[in-house]
Amino acid sequence: MQVPAQYQGREQSYLKHRVLEEYLLAWGHKLGSLAQRRRVRLCYVDVFAGPWQAKDAALADTSIAIGLDALEAAATTWRDKGYPIDVDAYFVEKDPLAFASLDRFINGHTGLVRTQAFPGEFGKHVDTIRRFLGSDPGFIFVDPTGWKGAAMRFIAPLLADSRQRDVLVNVMFDHINRFKDDPRQFLRDQMREFFGLEDRDMPAALGEEELFALYRRQLKAQCGVEYAADLAIPHPTVERTKFRLVVGGNSPAVLEVFRDAERKVIGAEAASVREQAALRAKEERTGQLTLLAAPPATDSRYESLHARAVAQAPRDVLAQLVAEKSIAFRKLWPGLLEAHHITRTGLGRLIWKMYKKGEIRILNLKPGERSVKDEHELSVAGH
């Protein structure tokens, strides 16, 4: 897999766009399936739209084009199956030059998706966009340059009128990490707004995990979503997190789709993306061409998070099963996917291994069944 040339030097944006694309394709496909029963309208909202740092004249390296293409694909699939869906896409951009380019792009866009762009700050358009969304399903993408203008109180109203709304927030860890403990009052206020802390101040000196646990907790509390999870986009050439994407929503499917996208993009594709970035950086440093070695199958940073999940999830499963007499897999997996970097399929495999080792029982396992299913009732062996 070759990283498109437009993303050289900002491979983190490529990974972000790949997650967005994977998530939206699955989202459009899943929610579009409702059209088999009734007319469906899906809404896509990109509130920090850009274009930003685009190098491609046709904006192919922006969330605007990537979002629209994924929505067009979903709309086309359902139309071709005989179940047309309505898709509306709303964009907001504050910078006048970027807005002019956005506006030109969507005016030139032809296809099934209807588009509308709003100039100015996201916060100023919340009420209008909320009205446009009505009570239809929606996906809200929040991708600020830092943290300014992305207050949680602006996001909450866009999730309020339907349980079928997902949000994806890009939390710029490397910027936030530098300023989160800065004592200047305006920064304290901005952090509070971003984390939805109202009149409480940010707790001091939070580590990366604690910071994101706080953001996820706040997203659930302030925006009323049942589930929230995150994935870490690595720095292309350095062993640290560049930013994290946090997803929120009310259906367990949100977590399943998100963890699948994480495994595919942050696990598999990132290995090759980072190998190419490291090679390019070395060539720039030494002036010598180097041959690309075969990258590992999984990126090392995802691998370590996944390994931690594989070690901890069985303990969490046992703890829950001890606390309750029996629990259906359907009820068990969403909480585990929220907390751990593992897919639903991967977790199912772990639980099957626990069953084979005699650590747990599957009370309603039918003869011939070889994997854990949603309806399976699990309990601790010996209980």
Ligand SMILES: C[S@@+](CC[C@H](N)C(=O)[O-])C[C@H]1O[C@@H](n2cnc3c(N)ncnc32)[C@H](O)[C@@H]1O
């Ligand atoms: C990180 S960039 C977005 C990148 C884009 N989502 C992508 O992936 O291609 C953030 C954009 O938000 C714009 N912006 C900054 N503050 C804003 C605000 N309060 N409301 C709306 N847009 C804002 C910036 O001008 C910039 O274009």
